[in-house]
Amino acid sequence: MSSWTDKTIQKAIRDAKAEGADIWLTDADKARGVGRLRLRASAKNRATFYFRYTTPKGVQAQISLGIYDSDGKAGLALKDATAKAALLSRLYQDGHRDLHTYLAQQKANEDESIAAKVRAQEEAERQATFGDLLLAYADMLKAADKASERAVRSQLKKDVEVAFPHLWKKPAKQITIDDCVEVVGKLNDEGKPRQADKIRSYIKSAYRAAINARGNVKAPKVMRELGITSNPARDIDKVKGSSEASERALSLAEFRAYWKRIQALEEPHRSVAMLHVLTGGQRMQQLARVTLADIDRDSMLMRMVDGKGKRERPRVYWVPLLPEALPCIDRLTLTGQYVFSSNGGVSPMGENFLSAIAKDVCSAMTEAKELQGEPFTGKVVRATIETRLMKKPYRVSSDVLARLLSHGLGGVQAKSYAHDPMHEEMLEALEKLWRLLNEEAEPLAEVIQLYARA
Incomplete structure (x- = not known):
C-alpha cells in the first residue's frame, strides 16, 4: 500500500498549479531494488502515475501508468495505480530488469495473439461454403x-x-x-x-x-482444398416414388400420328422432333451436345458421347444417319454449330425442349382423339421406338438396340465407327423404323405396356 492518500495527491496538484511548476511525489515506503510508484502533479491541474526502476545498465527509467482520478472513472484511482506498481515490482524482482523491453515484447505477443484470432475468424468466414x-x-x-x-x-x-x-x-x-x-x-x-x-x-x-x-x-x-471428411447426405433414403418407371409405349397408330404431327410443326420444333425420332430416340441430354463437328456426312454417321454413370471417360458411339436426317440438320444449324438447337445452332436446346414439344403434340392428339392410352412424354417416344423395333415384323435384336440406344454395354465399347461390328445392323434398324413410320397405316393396335428404359 502506498504511503500517500488522495488528500496528499490533491494538495500536490494545488501546489503545482499555484507555483506554476511540476511537483513529484515518490513512494519511499519501499525496500531498495524493487522499484517505486511515483506521481507527477503538473501546473496544468492534473497528475500522472509512473513506475520508476533501474535498468541493468544502472539508468533510471519510468513507465507511465495513467492519469490520476480519485473516482477511477476518467483515470486511475490511487488503489489501482498502487496495484499496477505492485505487479511491475514483482516482475522486476523476478528478473525482468529491463521492464520496457519485457513489456514491449509482451505487448507484441498479445497483439500477435489477437491478430491470430482475427485471422482464424476471417479464415472461418472464408471457409468453403x-x-x-x-x-x-x-x-x-x-x-x-x-x-x-x-x-x-x-x-x-x-x-x-x-x-x-x-x-x-x-x-x-x-x-x-x-x-x-x-x-x-x-x-x-x-x-x-x-x-x-x-x-x-x-x-x-x-x-x-x-x-x-x-x-x-x-x-x-x-x-x-475443401477438406471434406464426412458426407451428411450419406444416410438419406432414396425418395419414394422417384423412380417409378413409365410403362407406356405408343401403339403403332399413335406413333404414326405423332410422326405426322411433328412434321407439321413450325421450325425449329419440327426438325428437332423429327431428328430425335430419325436417330432412334437418343437421350435428350446427349443430343444437346451434338455439333456439326460430330456429323460425318461422308460416312453418314453422328458421333454421340455417353457420359452417364460413374465412368471416368464418356463412351463415344456412332449413330447411323438416314438420308432424311440431313435436311433437318441443315435447317437447325443456319447460324451456329449446335445441331439440336432452338436458335439456329447458336446454343444447344434446353433440357426440357423436346419434352415440351412432345407434351404439346400429345395435347393436340388428345383433342383429336388420336390417343388410345394415357398422355405421354418425350421419354415414351424413346421407349416406343425400342418396343416397336423389337416386335414383329421387324425383330431387331436386343444387342443391336442396346448399341443404338447406348444402354449399359459394360466393357463392350467401339473404339471408332470403323471398328464397330454393328454399324450395318444399326443402320438396318433405323431403316426399319423409317418404314414403320411411313408405310400404309394399319388398323388401331392394342396399346403396349412395357418398361420404358431410360
Whole structure:
C-alpha cells in the first residue's frame, strides 16, 4: 500500500498549479531494488502515475501508468495505480530488469495473439461454403465432359441457392443431415419426388467427390482444398416414388400420328422432333451436345458421347444417319454449330425442349382423339421406338438396340465407327423404323405396356 492518500495527491496538484511548476511525489515506503510508484502533479491541474526502476545498465527509467482520478472513472484511482506498481515490482524482482523491453515484447505477443484470432475468424468466414462445394461438383462434371452438367448446375442453383440461401452460404463442413433433408423434403412436399431424389443424389455425390478428392492428386484442386471428411447426405433414403418407371409405349397408330404431327410443326420444333425420332430416340441430354463437328456426312454417321454413370471417360458411339436426317440438320444449324438447337445452332436446346414439344403434340392428339392410352412424354417416344423395333415384323435384336440406344454395354465399347461390328445392323434398324413410320397405316393396335428404359 502506498504511503500517500488522495488528500496528499490533491494538495500536490494545488501546489503545482499555484507555483506554476511540476511537483513529484515518490513512494519511499519501499525496500531498495524493487522499484517505486511515483506521481507527477503538473501546473496544468492534473497528475500522472509512473513506475520508476533501474535498468541493468544502472539508468533510471519510468513507465507511465495513467492519469490520476480519485473516482477511477476518467483515470486511475490511487488503489489501482498502487496495484499496477505492485505487479511491475514483482516482475522486476523476478528478473525482468529491463521492464520496457519485457513489456514491449509482451505487448507484441498479445497483439500477435489477437491478430491470430482475427485471422482464424476471417479464415472461418472464408471457409468453403455449401454453395462452393456444389458448384465445384458441377465444375467437375463439366471437366469430365458429363452431359448432365448443365442440368445439375441449374437444379443446384434453383433448389438450393435460390430456395435456401442461408444453407448455400453455410460452411460445407457444418452442413448436417437435417440441412440436407430440409432441401430434399421441400421438393418432395411440393409433389416433385423425382426432383427431390435428384437433388439428394447431387448433394450426396458432391460430398463423396470431395472426400475422394483429398487423396487424389488428379482431382480438381478446388475439390482437394475443401477438406471434406464426412458426407451428411450419406444416410438419406432414396425418395419414394422417384423412380417409378413409365410403362407406356405408343401403339403403332399413335406413333404414326405423332410422326405426322411433328412434321407439321413450325421450325425449329419440327426438325428437332423429327431428328430425335430419325436417330432412334437418343437421350435428350446427349443430343444437346451434338455439333456439326460430330456429323460425318461422308460416312453418314453422328458421333454421340455417353457420359452417364460413374465412368471416368464418356463412351463415344456412332449413330447411323438416314438420308432424311440431313435436311433437318441443315435447317437447325443456319447460324451456329449446335445441331439440336432452338436458335439456329447458336446454343444447344434446353433440357426440357423436346419434352415440351412432345407434351404439346400429345395435347393436340388428345383433342383429336388420336390417343388410345394415357398422355405421354418425350421419354415414351424413346421407349416406343425400342418396343416397336423389337416386335414383329421387324425383330431387331436386343444387342443391336442396346448399341443404338447406348444402354449399359459394360466393357463392350467401339473404339471408332470403323471398328464397330454393328454399324450395318444399326443402320438396318433405323431403316426399319423409317418404314414403320411411313408405310400404309394399319388398323388401331392394342396399346403396349412395357418398361420404358431410360
